[in-house]
Amino acid sequence: MSVTAAKGFTAAGIAAGIKQNGNPDLALVVNNGPRLAAAGVFTSNRVKAAPVLWSEQVLGGGQVQSVVLNSGGANACTGPKGFQDTHATAEKVAEVLDLNAGEIAVASTGLIGVTLPMDKLLPGVESAAAQLSEHGGEKAAIAIKTTDTVHKTAVVTSEAGWTVGGMAKGAGMLAPGLATMLVVLTTDADVDTAALDAALRSATRTTFDRVDSDGCMSTNDTVLLLASGASEVVPDQGEFAEAVREVCADLARQLIGDAEGASKDIRIEVINAASEEDAVEVGRSIARNNLLKCAIHGEDPNWGRVLSAIGTTSAAFDPNRLNVAINGVWVCKNGSVGEDRDKVDMRYREVAITADLAAGTAEPVVIWANDLTAEYVHENSAYSS
Amino acid sequence: MSVTAAKGFTAAGIAAGIKQNGNPDLALVVNNGPRLAAAGVFTSNRVKAAPVLWSEQVLGGGQVQSVVLNSGGANACTGPKGFQDTHATAEKVAEVLDLNAGEIAVASTGLIGVTLPMDKLLPGVESAAAQLSEHGGEKAAIAIKTTDTVHKTAVVTSEAGWTVGGMAKGAGMLAPGLATMLVVLTTDADVDTAALDAALRSATRTTFDRVDSDGCMSTNDTVLLLASGASEVVPDQGEFAEAVREVCADLARQLIGDAEGASKDIRIEVINAASEEDAVEVGRSIARNNLLKCAIHGEDPNWGRVLSAIGTTSAAFDPNRLNVAINGVWVCKNGSVGEDRDKVDMRYREVAITADLAAGTAEPVVIWANDLTAEYVHENSAYSS
Known part of the structure; x- marks a missing residue:
């Protein structure tokens, strides 16, 4: 309608x-x-x-x-x-x-x-x-x-x-x-x-x-x-x-x-930030990390790339208190290895990443992103020609 | 040695x-x-x-x-x-x-x-x-x-x-x-x-x-x-x-x-910025634009993506005075269509983008980047598995 x-x-x-x-x-x-x-x-x-x-x-x-x-x-x-x-x-x-x-x-x-x-x-x-x-x-x-x-x-x-x-x-x-x-x-x-x-x-x-x-x-x-x-x-x-x-x-x-060439929809939720601004900055940094986007495409729960993306922001956090879950599995706890990454099931189109900054009590913020695929490259390298 | x-x-x-x-x-x-x-x-x-x-x-x-x-x-x-x-x-x-x-x-x-x-x-x-x-x-x-x-x-x-x-x-x-x-x-x-x-x-x-x-x-x-x-x-x-x-x-x-999966080395030179900081910010924004990186991979002198990247920065410039050259051809003049884009020869690995901000007299700044390719996606979606 x-x-x-x-x-x-x-x-x-x-x-x-x-x-x-x-x-x-x-x-x-x-x-x-x-x-x-x-x-x-x-x-x-x-x-x-x-x-x-x-x-x-x-x-x-x-x-x-x-x-x-x-x-x-x-x-x-x-x-x-x-x-x-x-x-x-x-x-x-x-x-x-x-x-x-x-x-x-x-x-x-x-x-x-x-x-x-x-x-x-x-x-x-x-x-x-x-x-x-x-x-x-x-x-x-x-x-x-x-x-x-x-x-x-x-x-x-x-x-x-x-x-x-x-x-x-x-x-x-x-x-x-x-x-x-x-x-x-x-x-x-x-x-x-x-x-x-x-x-x-x-x-x-x-x-x-x-x-x-x-x-x-x-x-x-x-x-x-x-x-x-x-x-x-x-x-x-x-x-x-x-x-x-x-x-x-x-x-x-x-x-x-329906994003160009995407095979995954990535729901990035940032919790326990010191402020909403911090949560948005962290969510966007994760959303834009090409290496992580490639890993998600490959169904690889590569949480190290989440941490390296968080590390480029100005948000309040202690690297040794960061926690990251992928599809509900806390693969990173206290900035280091957490639950077994083999437990993460990434077969479906929607992938949920939770980044716990353990830095405050701001309301959770959700940023949506897509994975990076060969189809995206193809579609955008041939667009105008 | x-x-x-x-x-x-x-x-x-x-x-x-x-x-x-x-x-x-x-x-x-x-x-x-x-x-x-x-x-x-x-x-x-x-x-x-x-x-x-x-x-x-x-x-x-x-x-x-x-x-x-x-x-x-x-x-x-x-x-x-x-x-x-x-x-x-x-x-x-x-x-x-x-x-x-x-x-x-x-x-x-x-x-x-x-x-x-x-x-x-x-x-x-x-x-x-x-x-x-x-x-x-x-x-x-x-x-x-x-x-x-x-x-x-x-x-x-x-x-x-x-x-x-x-x-x-x-x-x-x-x-x-x-x-x-x-x-x-x-x-x-x-x-x-x-x-x-x-x-x-x-x-x-x-x-x-x-x-x-x-x-x-x-x-x-x-x-x-x-x-x-x-x-x-x-x-x-x-x-x-x-x-x-x-x-x-x-x-x-x-x-x-030798960057992962890259097929092009992109030399981005920012000239006539109001300050070195402005020039670096603009150069990095261009360097990180995935759509432009795909276009360069496709040997497509898509200068519109250069302008849209410049437009996300806080650098001093007037959109109607921006000029962009790709491999020496000024495909964008005064923020609009310039020389014939068909004149741009992009067959070689090195691609030169010149962004003229027409905003000042800072020394030119060069940022080096790579294109975005299906090989990059492949290499980084399979890296840890």
């Missing part, structure tokens, strides 16, 4: 010819109101794609009427021409749907450093607009795929009568400061911009921002949350924020499960 | 049976004076192997009579037993050679989290001592190899009559704060501990510390410089420091050229 699970939204996904292989590559999502509230978070990469620069401005106004998304080209590092192209895309949507270009967000994904084929994209906007439907959410989710093998959607419905739904894409360049991904969330709950923004920032901080598939931060990451108010129900803010978090967590987990 | 190129040193390398495949695994280097000055730098990983903890103490005294090195086991994360084993190793060398255990440095390399087979190692020390020779440098260099395919040595001789020579090992877990490596340098120049220390720190800062093969920092990195004074020549400090730097640069380049 994706972005059209919530009332008040229509969507479409079509093949505009941006991708040379003819696959769907253009999606349109429209908020039909009565509310037009919106919140957004964007990549923290300082090299930002043209659509990110554009959409950040749009979100500043707190209202979004429509989102137009394309795969097949990131429109990043494309100079003034790239920004003009993003602007022209928004203007085209405004013209076709009789909307205000200043309230139309744009998102792009694909290869960096290549300008978009506007002769394909602009007619594509007209086709997509003609196909807008309350059942168009799935087609929109399909049209934003790049190297994703499956499209990703999630929905949570409240007994109070409102819904949060969404779609996501992302398979590579997945790292904190948002994974390389485009996400559009919609809700028919009657929520104002400030409440939307609070719910979205709180949710992304512990979901998308804690996905670290390959340590590479994108120029295009975009997460948008649009509220139509069409359910006419003002939700409990706590329940609403939790629903947004659940949808984000569900989509983030799907991103990890 | 290695560590015995300089006068006053003997060395040996033997197979003690630490490695199960019977390859050489134990090396001994002895300074026969008249001087016993020494300097050392060690891993900045906070999880340090027992031999690193031991040798840091030894170096505190400023004198080293002998260095004993083993491959086949890192003796890291081995608890109190590991430290006792290192201590016992130094005591054994002291006993056999009638030296002071407190002036014997120990270095180990291999798998983390496994204790050393002392029943093999201690008799090995006796065998190695019996084979000490002024021609033993090459055998010592061979005995410290792990996944290295070749042994690494370098020598610089001054017209003034003194020599600096050395050996190195290291093929994986190669990253700043010293690559995963053991390096022993020797000189017969008549230099005191303070001058040795200054020359070594200055040299490693711009050589070994700027090697970033795989972003993984070891628990065991050790670089030692021993001076025998046997040439009876007090060198010009500037010339001496430059000789040490040359030997370090030569060995560091050899480490990159």
Whole structure:
């Protein structure tokens, strides 16, 4: 159901010819109101794609009427021409749907450093607009795929009568400061911009921002949350924020499960840190250790590589008190050899690493990562050629 | 010639049976004076192997009579037993050679989290001592190899009559704060501990510390410089420091050229940064970008991945003024598309990336890295099993 699970939204996904292989590559999502509230978070990469620069401005106004998304080209590092192209895309949507270009967000994904084929994209906007439907959410989710093998959607419905739904894409360049991904969330709950923004920032901080598939931060990451108010129900803010978090967590987990070339999904939990910041730093350092990622791929419970990754951080810990469990077996105790590593069963796709810093009482932090495989190398050494 | 190129040193390398495949695994280097000055730098990983903890103490005294090195086991994360084993190793060398255990440095390399087979190692020390020779440098260099395919040595001789020579090992877990490596340098120049220390720190800062093969920092990195004074020549400090730097640069380049599974050596030069710190941060970020490393492997001049890596740093730059050259072709100009990427010839093992930050007048900084290959994944997913 994706972005059209919530009332008040229509969507479409079509093949505009941006991708040379003819696959769907253009999606349109429209908020039909009565509310037009919106919140957004964007990549923290300082090299930002043209659509990110554009959409950040749009979100500043707190209202979004429509989102137009394309795969097949990131429109990043494309100079003034790239920004003009993003602007022209928004203007085209405004013209076709009789909307205000200043309230139309744009998102792009694909290869960096290549300008978009506007002769394909602009007619594509007209086709997509003609196909807008309350059942168009799935087609929109399909049209934003790049190297994703499956499209990703999630929905949570409240007994109070409102819904949060969404779609996501992302398979590579997945790292904190948002994974390389485009996400559009919609809700028919009657929520104002400030409440939307609070719910979205709180949710992304512990979901998308804690996905670290390959340590590479994108120029295009975009997460948008649009509220139509069409359910006419003002939700409990706590329940609403939790629903947004659940949808984000569900989509983030799907991103990890479909990461480029990965054979394992690694759940890294850092416990007993002195602070949440320490726990996140340690989790990310473990998530980004190529040698460990290779070991996990080889189903090798190589806890020494976990310790060497922890050792590069500034977190509070005593090397002689560190404990590490892999799939529940405490293979490292007090910084040294623990339980028999042969007890560790690593046959399944999900692998759980627990790093006990024995340094404090911070809440556990979970970072999700993937293993490093020959398929990842192959897919990313041949991507642009 | 290695560590015995300089006068006053003997060395040996033997197979003690630490490695199960019977390859050489134990090396001994002895300074026969008249001087016993020494300097050392060690891993900045906070999880340090027992031999690193031991040798840091030894170096505190400023004198080293002998260095004993083993491959086949890192003796890291081995608890109190590991430290006792290192201590016992130094005591054994002291006993056999009638030296002071407190002036014997120990270095180990291999798998983390496994204790050393002392029943093999201690008799090995006796065998190695019996084979000490002024021609033993090459055998010592061979005995410290792990996944290295070749042994690494370098020598610089001054017209003034003194020599600096050395050996190195290291093929994986190669990253700043010293690559995963053991390096022993020797000189017969008549230099005191303070001058040795200054020359070594200055040299490693711009050589070994700027090697970033795989972003993984070891628990065991050790670089030692021993001076025998046997040439009876007090060198010009500037010339001496430059000789040490040359030997370090030569060995560091050899480490990159033999990195695990690598098919490309990537020379990343950062120019026109606002400061040396900025240039190093940007160089390391580029060096560690897995997507770029895959692209280089695929001979794909994917400059967008260079920009996205620069964008994750805190260095001073304007995204619209960044320029990137790959093998001399400025494929990115002013943050956007530059010269035709088809002009880039990437057939050779060495690939040069130049990142122009256009932000200042700092001296250029060079970081060396490797590509990411299926062979790296294979080698490191099967290492401990």
